[in-house]
Amino acid sequence: xxxxxQSPSFLSASVGDRVTITCRASQGISSYLAWYQQKPGKAPxxxxxxxxxxxxxxxxxxSGSGSGTEFTLTISSLQPEDFAxxxxxxxxxxxxxxxxxxxxxxx
Amino acid sequence: xxxxVESGGGLxxxxxxxxxSCAASGFTFSSYSMNWVRQAPGKGLEWVSYxxxxxxxxxxxxSVKGRFTISRDNAKNSLYLQMNSLRAEDTAVYYCARxxxxxxxxYMDVWGKGTTVTVSS
Numbered sequence: 001x002x003x004x005x006q007s008p009s010f011l012s013a014s015v016g017d018r019v020t021i022t023c024r025a026s027q028g029i030s031s032y033l034a035w036y037q038q039k040p041g042k043a044p045x046x047x048x049x050x051x052x053x054x055x056x057x058x059x060x061x062x063s064g065s066g067s068g069t070e071f072t073l074t075i076s077s078l079q080p081e082d083f084a085x086x087x088x089x090x091x092x093x094x095x096x097x098x099x100x101x102x103x104x105x106x107x
Numbered sequence: 108x109x110x111x112v113e114s115g116g117g118l119x120x121x122x123x124x125x126x127x128s129c130a131a132s133g134f135t136f137s138s139y140s141m142n143w144v145r146q147a148p149g150k151g152l153e154w155v156s157y158x159x160x161x162x163x164x165x166x167x168x169x170s171v172k173g174r175f176t177i178s179r180d181n182a183k184n185s186l187y188l189q190m191n192s193l194r195a196e197d198t199a200v201y202y203c204a205r206x207x208x209x210x211x212x213x214y215m216d217v218w219g220k221g222t223t224v225t226v227s228s
Contacts, residue, residue, distance in 0.1 A: 034214045036152075043202055043221060044144075044152060049214035087152055091213045094166040096142075096154040 002026055002090050006099035012107045017078045021102045023071045023088035032092035035064055035073045038101075039084045047086075048073065080106075109133035109217050111203050116222030123193050123226070129186040129203030129219055137181035140164075140206040142215060143188050145199035145224075153199075156188065157206070171197075193226045200224075 003026035013019050023033065031051035036044040046055045048064035051071055061076040075082055083106050088099040115127040129141070143155040156177040157166040165177055176189040186203050200223050204215040 032212065036215075038152075043218035044204075044215075045218070046214055046216050049216075050209065050212035053209065053212070055214075055216065089152075089154075089215075094157065095168050096157070098152040098154065101151045 001095055002029060002093060002097055004088050004090055004097055004099040006086075006088060006102050009100060009102060011102060011104045013078055013104065014107045015078050015080055019075050019078060019104065021073045021086055021088075021104075023066075023073070023099050025069045025071075025090060028068045029090045029092035031067045032090055033064075033066070033071050034089045034091065035062075036087045036089065037082075037084045038087065044087065078104075111205065111217055111219035113201060113203055113219045113222035116201065116224045118225045118227065119193055120228050121194060121226055124189070124191045125193065125224060127188040127190065127201055127203075127222060127224070129188075131184045131186065131205075134205075134217075136179075136184040141179060141186045142204045142206060143177060143186075144202045144204050144215070144218075145197075146202070146221075147196070147199045150199075155201070158186070190224070193224075195226050198224060198226050 005024045007022045033051045035048040038044045047058050052064045063074045065072050086102045110132045112130045119125050140159045142157050145155050158177045174192045178187045200221040202221045203219045205217040207216040
């Protein structure tokens with residue numbers, strides 16, 4: 001199985017900050033990676049797929065990059081509604097796996 | 108409006124069974140592969156099972172293989188998860204999620220709100 005490791009697991013930041021979350025895969029997954037945002041009590045929401053393609057309707061302050069084993073999600077200027085937990089997901093092979101999550105909180 | 112609505116969750120004793128349903132609307136259900144994803148209390152997301160649009164391809168996580176069965180009825184626009192031999196560690200919110208594709212890149216673009224399964228005596 002492909003393991004995904006996110007760092008950091010917890011991030012404290014302020015409105016307006018630029019933040020980056022990293023996701024590392026235990027083996028190469030090309031660009032078969034997606035990012036999701038989840039708020040408490042809500043379902044996950046797709047942000048980015050194919051490592052860098054922004055899902056329709058997602059603000060452009062979100063961006064993704066990487067391929068192979070290392071990927072990043074960047075939020076260019078944090079907004080109050082961005083404080084949530086973020087997950088990466090690999091869809092290169094089954095079983096599909098998720099990273100452990102990065103909880104982004106207000107400083 | 109594209110929508111997925113799960114139902115069938117509840118409290119069940121260890122060793123018991125439960126059948127979850129996911130009703131799809133607002134899109135051509137028969138054209139999409141579907142998944143079940145779960146989240147234990149306070150934990151991260153765990154993919155559970157996948158079924159292709161025609162039911163010809165099915166995958167399970169090792170943690171549920173042999174105990175859970177995924178199925179679908181395209182005529183009823185519905186996805187199902189039959190869960191047998193339930194264990195305490197199966198306690199979670201269960202989400203159904205649609206698989207979409209752009210060229211060869213897949214992703215889960217539509218999620219239901221989830222249904223809660225609690226396995227406890």
